Amino acid sequence: MPGSGRVPVAGAELAGRPVDPAVVPRAVAGMGGVREVVWRNELGGLTFLLDEPERFVKWVPTGLPLDLDAEVVRLRWAARFTPVPTVLEAGADDEGAWIVTHPLAGRSAVDPRWLDEPLTAVRAIGAGLRAMHDALPLDGCPFDWGVPRRLAVADAREGGRSPERAALGEPPPVDRLVVCHGDACAPNTLLADDGSWLAHVDLGALGVADRWADLAVATYSTLWNYGPGYEEPLLDAYGVAPDPARTDYYRRLWDAT
Structure with missing residues (x-):
């Protein structure tokens, strides 16, 4: 790592992925060489790709309303049933908190390759979301992402x-x-090289809810990432007809919380 502690960031797309250099937190710098910053979320959290061995580090600064402990618990629970990152370690210091995960072989649905093949991407997103919803068991799921819970959390936070x-x-x-993903935006689906769904990432809000809480956001994000015309192909791949009333409500809930 250069002495400046700054590394290049992957090309910008929507809520993160800035083109400006990023300062590497002390804890992340101590884990080994940082190849690049692969994502920056809307709140300022960063995801780093480390070298030798390859690992991903999701890091959030102190004070952000992102609970990485909650994500660790959800990842470990979901990993028994569906493909998600394997948690290698987690920790926190005065600068922030982090999760280290084993790399997965796929690329995000907003990788430049899949931005050039949006129909392939949205079909994989729809198929992957259906596979996750079918695989994760309602019985015994300890996490809640229902409307009352989401409203209560947002009200308490603000x-x-x-x-x-x-x-x-x-x-x-x-x-x-x-059992919903909780942030079913396009970047959180990984695709294999053949264009099929591979895995999901960023499960910090995973919990039980109406499936339209995920579907409304997944289709919403096709507008941001690929442009108009891809909502119905995603729903077709999932295996459900459009539901304008539920889509409208859960998109407004997403924007409001």
Whole structure:
């Protein structure tokens, strides 16, 4: 690592992936050579790719409303049933907290290769989300991502209910309860080289909810990442018809929380 502690960041796309250099936290620098910063989330958390051996480090600065302990517990639970990163270690210091995971062989659905093949990407996202929903067992799942829980967490974090949350109204009747991913945006699906779904990452909000809580966000993110025209192919690959009412509600809930 250069003495400056700065490394190049992968090309920008939406909520993260800036092109400016990033300062490597002390804890991450102490783990070995940093090849690049592969992602920056909307709140400023960073994901680093380390060399020798290859590992990923998800790091968040102190003070962000991101609970990596909760993600570790969810990853370890979900790993028994569906492909997700293997947690190698986790820790925290005065600068922030981190999770170290074993690398997976796939590429994010927003990797430049798949941005050039958006129909392949969205079909894999839909198929992968259906596979996850079918694989994760409701019975015994200890995590909740239902509407009351999400609203309560957001209200507690912000010290009261925002006008956007107050205006949501009652949620639509549940279509089908599943264990949801909790952040089913396109970047969190990994694809194999043949274009098939491989695995999911970033499971910090995983929990039981209506499947449309995931589907509304997954289709929403096709607009951000690929442009119009890819929502229905994703739903076709999942195996469900469009549901405008549930999609509208869960997108508004996503924006408000």
